[in-house]
Amino acid sequence: MAERTYTTYRARTKRRHWRPVALVLAILVGALVGSAAWLSRDESDHIPPGIEIAGVDVGGMSLPDARSAVEGRAAQLAAEPVALGFEGGRLQTSGDELGAQADIAAVLARAEDSRDRVSRLKARLGFADPITFDLSFTVDPERLDVVLKRLAKRIEQPPVPARVAFVDGEVVTRSARAGSQLDLERAAAALATLPDHVQLTMRDVQPRIGDEAAAEAKAAAETLLAGTPTLFYKDTRYDLPMAVVGDALRFKPKAGAIEVSLDRDTLESPLRGAFGEFEHVPQNATFEVDGDRVTVVPARRGVVLAVGRIAAAITADPSAPELRALFNDAKPELTTVGAQKLHIRQLVSEFTTPYPCCASRVSNIQRAAQILDGYVIRPGARFSLNDALGERTVERGFVSAPMIAAGGRLEDAIGGGVSQVATTFYNAAFFAGLELIEHTPHSFYISRYPMGREATVSWGGPELIFRNDWPVGILVKVTALDTSITVRFYSSKLRRRVETETSEPYNYVAATTLRELNPALPPGSETVVQGGGVTGFTVDYTRRVYRGKKLIKDEQYTVRYDPENTIIEYGPEPPAPTPQDSGGGTSSEGSTDSAGAGSSSGGGPPQEEPPAESNEPPPD
Secondary structure (H helix, E strand, C coil), X not given: CHHHHHHHHHHHHHHHHHHHHXXXXXXXXXXXXXXHHHHCCCCXXXXXXXXXXXXXXXXXXXXXXXXXXXXXXXXXXXXCEEEEEECCEXXXXXXXXXXXXXXXXXXXXXXXXXXXXXXXXXXXXCCCCCEEECXXXXXXXXXXXXXXXXXXXXXXXXXXXXXXXXXXXXXEEECCECEEEECXXXXXXXXXXXXXXXXXCEEEECCCCCHHHHHHHHHHHHHHHHCCCEEEECCEEECCCHHHXXXXXXXXXXXXXXXXXXXXXXXXXXXXXXXXXXXXXXXXXXXXXXXXXXXXXXXXXXXXXCHHHHHHXXXXXXXXXXXXXXXXXXXXXXXXXXXXXXXXXXXXXXXXXXXXXXXXHHHHHHHHHHHHCCCEECCCCEEEHHHHHCCCCHHHCCCEEEEECHHHCEEEEECCCHHHHHHHHHHHHHHCCCEEEECCCCCCCCCCCCCCCCCCCCCCCCCCEEECCCCCCEEEEEEECCCEEEEEEEECCCCEEEECCECCCEEEECCCEEEEECCCCCCCCEEEEECCCECEEEEEEEEEEEECXXXXXXXXXXXXXXXXXXXXEECCCCCCCCCCCCCCCCCCCCCECCCCCECCCCCCCCCCCCCCCCCCCCCC
């Protein structure tokens, strides 16, 4: 009985001892299993713990969150100033100005691969050191170049070369000074990583012309001033004054030295004063017209003083006691051979237009003829009447005369009447078979010109332009008499032939009377400022140009002329009569004003009925 009781007791005692131990073991096993699962979980899309990028703790962040955080930090760094130090001062720039871009993808990839599984576990348990990464920037090359050029402009000092000058009767020098230049390569390399500070490096730059070269040039100039050679030609002798030599001194940097010379323009006047009598101006070949035939008058060579050669000879040997004055042969612009090669031999076209004698416009026509007579148009050359004639001014011999202005009104202008020269030139070119490039007919018909086949010019436009598209030259001869102008073109015929036809006028437009208010006129008055009455119309004409039997130009032109209207200017409306002016009574209906015209309630000048349209051709 006692033995059973003991056994039972022991058994109960043993069960009570192992129960808490099992509980602890179960807890430890669960914790280890949970920790292993936590430590071994998949974090492939997260940054390992304990990682910093540019001061930002991105450990444990997802890749998108880490990228956003690093991008924000990169923007902050790009906006921060970058100090640029140099001797004597400081400037600054920034990553934004340099177009800086951070390589965020690369730094995140490095951060993601920076810890293995064991290192990650240690970092989670706090047993691993933190890992830090810096951001790497690249800058835009074009923006970097702009910044560096701006820096160079601010801080560089150009070298100052030594100089020599003639001042107040003596030769003086100025010493050279070294300059400084930014080391662009080193600056670019330093800024490429976007640091917070860069110390710029400057390099000394020596001037091309040093003090030794200036001293040599000064000595040479002083030798020239001490006594130039006596110039002579035949029985004429001349000593250049020292003041003239000093004014003519020139100092030109050349290949590390200073070249001393005498200015040709400064010496020209005194040398020509001494030896000008021995010069002979060259004469161009000219053309002599005899009837319809042309011959070449030979050119003559000239002799001109060689001022440049004389200046060089004096500079080369200033200590020589004497120097012969030198001369050059002068060739004419148009030589005899050159004139002969133009093949100007006979009359190929001519045209004449008439005008009434002695008007002011005739003076302008005759002045233009003087300028244009003898003009030579080379093969292939374009001829512009405005270019050949030049601007019409009082200083060049032109006077004021009527010309057609805007709106078809005749107004006085300097050079009025030159359009008749244009019409005559146009027809001469027309019948010479030349290429007609630009011409403008008058706005209304002028009976002394062929219908349609005419042209007007004005300085600044309109223009008359044609081209000599024949392989020979053209000599222009212009004769302006008291009542007509004739333009003749001389060349070689080359079997050229021109045919033309002109249509009858059509589409007539009758002239009318235009009334225009002129406040400057007395009230109630009127005046005819331009008599008109010439009907407007349209006309066609053709031109066929042949070379032998071959047709080389087939052209048709249409010209529309406006009617030449009568223009009347009238003054303002006269004031209405007062009761005192009409004898104290009131005016009655149908009463007349002081001018005798019937008044109306509307007031204003009476309007003329325009004349009926006419189908008759315009008067010649």
